[in-house]
Amino acid sequence: MLSLIRFLLKHAFIVYFLVLESIAFILLFQSNPYQRASFLNSSDYLFAGTYQAFDRMNDYLELKRVNQDLSWENSELKKSAIRYFRKSFDQTVIYRDTAFRQEYTFYPVKIIRNTTHLRNNYMTLNKGEMNGVRQGMGVISSKGVLGIVIETSKQFSVAMSVLNKDSRISARVKKNGYFGSVIWTGGDYRIGRLNEIPNHVSLVEGDTIVTSGFSGIFPENVPIGTVKTVTRKKGSGFLEIEIVFTQDFKTLSYGHIVKYLHEIERKEIESKIPKND
Amino acid sequence: MISTIIKYSFLFVFLILLQVLILNNLHMSVLVNPYVYVLFILLLPFETQGWLVLSLSFVLGMILDTFSNTVGMHTAALVFMAFVRNYLLIVMAPRDGYEQEKTPHYTYMGLIWFVMYAGILIFIHHLTLFVLEDFRAAYFFTAVFKALLSGVFSLVIILILMLFSYRPRR
Structure with a gap:
């Protein structure tokens, strides 16, 4: 001794x-990206507060682009708003909606910090538990999928960006419904990859990739990207597909957090599936 | 002694703010990510105890990790760099040893000595960091390339910083 x-x-x-x-x-x-020691995270008040103070200065420089995005989104929403369809009827319509049930609701958030140049990128958002944000909720913008919330504090939350090696987004080819998953292999922040699409599927440049809605994190049909190149590899049953993200991750400033309203009920029924292992 | 501590505390805070608020937001390229905060460990006086250097780099690494959501990555890289620094100083010592109360600043040791010393340590730090960032064999050569490019960039920024910000007593 x-x-x-x-x-x-x-x-x-x-x-x-x-x-x-x-x-x-x-x-x-x-540290698993979904459950890490929470004292070591920039959603903590001091750290996120520092970022927020700095972000306020940058706000003014981006106002023009943000306004353009907002007015574009407004016009898209107006196109789909039900009251603009009903104006053509002359008689009074009783609108009692029992055929549709709301599945998702959205909270607007500001992205106060975002990176694109690292291998594993995260973004800090200005809403937290006080506003109802919870771990595992999706983050989208008007142009596409951004990431998934992994950590929350009282007033802030941190989301794992799509530009992260642990990020896998369940995706679908819009025109024919084949589904796979979108990952990011590092390097160019504009280019992602779509995996698990079988060899016999025909895809051309420009085909739209949207979310599948299987996971209950994102609603169905949120755009992710468009197909850039398709390569057939010998000996592999799957295509190698490069996609261009519809959202330019360098210009992020506002987004929406997605809340799935039937999460508890869905988890309950899914927990009854017999496990294989 | 007290003035040294105050001076280094100031440098500590300054480098963290510089790194987190400015350099981390540059987003120049995927290949160029300068990490200048290592300057704090580089500039510690020669006679600083080994355990103190390690502890300081552990704390500094933890703070950087917290700011950039990379649990343990900066800490591992910086502590490893501090470990190598200990032996590098022995290897690179002049024939009659270091003078008392001196720092590894280029005004004492000469520009060539400093560039060698800082260059080696910055490369070691950056390489460890980029390898840990994505721990796969296929990524290794990208990491080396990134470490070389970013390292040169960090070194240039460090030299510019030292030119007009930090003037030690002669």
């Missing part, structure tokens, strides 16, 4: 280095 202590004292520097490095590595490899 004594000689062990003597040995440790002699090599105190190396031992201390190994201890600190092990702590770092344990934190690094234990």
